[in-house]
Amino acid sequence: MSALLELEHLSVTFETPQGPVHAVQDVSLTIEGGSIVGLVGESGCGKSTLGRAILRLLPENATVAGSVRFAGRDVLALSPKEIRDLRGRNLAMIFQDPMTRLNPLMRIRDHFIETIRAHNPAVKSGQALERAKKVLADVRVPSDRLGMYPHELSGGMRQRVMIALCLLFKPALLIADEPTTALDVILEAQILQLLQSIMHEYSMSVLLITHNLGLVAEFSDRVAVMYAGRIAEEGATPPLFREPRHPYTQGLLRSVIDLETTSLYSVPGEPPSLLGETAGCPFYPRCDKRMAVCETVYPEPRLVGEDHRKVACHLY
Numbered sequence: 001m002s003a004l005l006e007l008e009h010l011s012v013t014f015e016t017p018q019g020p021v022h023a024v025q026d027v028s029l030t031i032e033g034g035s036i037v038g039l040v041g042e043s044g045c046g047k048s049t050l051g052r053a054i055l056r057l058l059p060e061n062a063t064v065a066g067s068v069r070f071a072g073r074d075v076l077a078l079s080p081k082e083i084r085d086l087r088g089r090n091l092a093m094i095f096q097d098p099m100t101r102l103n104p105l106m107r108i109r110d111h112f113i114e115t116i117r118a119h120n121p122a123v124k125s126g127q128a129l130e131r132a133k134k135v136l137a138d139v140r141v142p143s144d145r146l147g148m149y150p151h152e153l154s155g156g157m158r159q160r161v162m163i164a165l166c167l168l169f170k171p172a173l174l175i176a177d178e179p180t181t182a183l184d185v186i187l188e189a190q191i192l193q194l195l196q197s198i199m200h201e202y203s204m205s206v207l208l209i210t211h212n213l214g215l216v217a218e219f220s221d222r223v224a225v226m227y228a229g230r231i232a233e234e235g236a237t238p239p240l241f242r243e244p245r246h247p248y249t250q251g252l253l254r255s256v257i258d259l260e261t262t263s264l265y266s267v268p269g270e271p272p273s274l275l276g277e278t279a280g281c282p283f284y285p286r287c288d289k290r291m292a293v294c295e296t297v298y299p300e301p302r303l304v305g306e307d308h309r310k311v312a313c314h315l316y
């Protein structure tokens with residue numbers, strides 16, 4: 001496998017009336033072709049901002065530093081036209097709530113026609129609908145749904161339609177931002193199984209952004225655990241779940257509920273504010289293994305153990 005997406009020292013800062021908010025800090029991450037990478041962490045840790053930074057979908061008050069390379073191209077240096085072409089065609093993103101992305105006044109068929117014509121204005125409606133039927137079949141949606149409005153579909157069907165819209169141009173990378181949060185657990189598993197099967201059909205990689213560790217354990221090849229805008233730990237899924245090394249990862253895994261859970265656990269305390277500059281390890285106030293050095297010196301990520309896992313913690 002070779003690198004499809006390479007993030008190097010990527011940082012995103014939002015200018016706000018209260019001061020700069022460092023939403024993503026110095027993130028380096030690689031996604032290989034044909035793999036699923038899970039990006040996990042609590043709400044507000046920068047996961048979605050990272051996903052949007054890859055597609056350059058950030059608001060105007062955002063400043064991005066570092067580099068994003070997709071299939072060898074420098075994404076941050078592309079012109080507005082080049083990035084529009086890249087989005088949808090090579091890089092696509094699905095969001096948590098499809099109702100906010102689908103136009104309630106447009107039938108499903110018109111969403112497909114509009115999306116196809118945005119990249120290729122000369123395509124006739126009949127051709128666009130044939131393509132739509134093909135991708136809908138791939139995500140197991142009957143073609144009679146093309147005549148319906150979004151509100152006439154169930155939540156699971158709407159998310160499948162969103163995935164089908166993303167697949168129209170066979171993107172090499174799909175960024176799935178909490179794609180199943182609005183669904184119940186059975187639909188959640190069905191959508192993830194669907195993503196797993198079509199990524200093979202479409203030779204596609206997936207960046208799965210979620211707070212659900214169970215989904216990541218089941219579906220991803222690698223995991224990156226984000227905390228306070230930084231990657232705390234990153235590595236292959238099985239060893240990371242078997243033996244988490246960063247105290248934050250250990251706490252997150254302890255808080256997963258399964259059939260053997262006898263008492264509930266959650267990581268004590270709250271994630272830190274990302275406003276302004278901070279020194280030391282961001283997990284310091286919540287860490288039960290903290291040492292004096294942790295308060296003032298940030299632990300640079302380093303390779304640890306035989307599975308070459310990256311961990312940002314002074315314990316290693």
Ligand code: SF4
Pocket residue numbers: 246247248281282283284287288289290291294299312313314315
């Ligand atoms: S660097 Fe220190 S405070 Fe941070 S996670 Fe490691 S032990 Fe805990």
